[in-house]
Amino acid sequence: MLDETLQALADPTRRAILRRLSEGEARVTEIARPFAISLNSVSKHIQMLERAELVRRRREGREHILSLNPAPLDEAAAWIEGQRALWKFRLGTLDAILKETP
Secondary structure (H helix, E strand, O other): OHHHHHHHHOOHHHHHHHHHHOOOOEEHHHHHOOOOOOHHHHHHHHHHHHHOOOEEEEEEOOEEEEEEOOHHHHHHHHHHHHHHHHHHHHHHHHHHHHHHOO
16 A cells, blocks of 8 residues: 555645645545646546545535545655664664774
8 A cells, every 4th residue: 555655645736635635625626626637637636546545535416525534644654754764774874884994
C-alpha cells in the first residue's frame, strides 16, 4: 500500500484534492471546480486516490461525496521517519569515521 500512497502523492493535482478534503468532505463536482481540467480528468485523479485508500466515497442519491482517509498518510510518514533516522545514523557514523581519519 505504501507504493500506491507515494505514487498518489506524486501528483500536485492529487495533493491539492487531499488538501481540500482535509478541510472536510465534498462532492466530486466541488472538488473538480477549481481545476482547469475536465471532470473526467479529475475523476481519474480521484480514482487513483481511492486505489491508494487515501479517499473514501459514499453516495447520496446521484451525488458522490468524498472524504479523506489519513491512515495511509500515517503509514507513509512512519516509513519516511524510519528512513530519516536510519540515514541520520549512517551519515553520523560516516562523519565520525571521516573526522578520525588524518
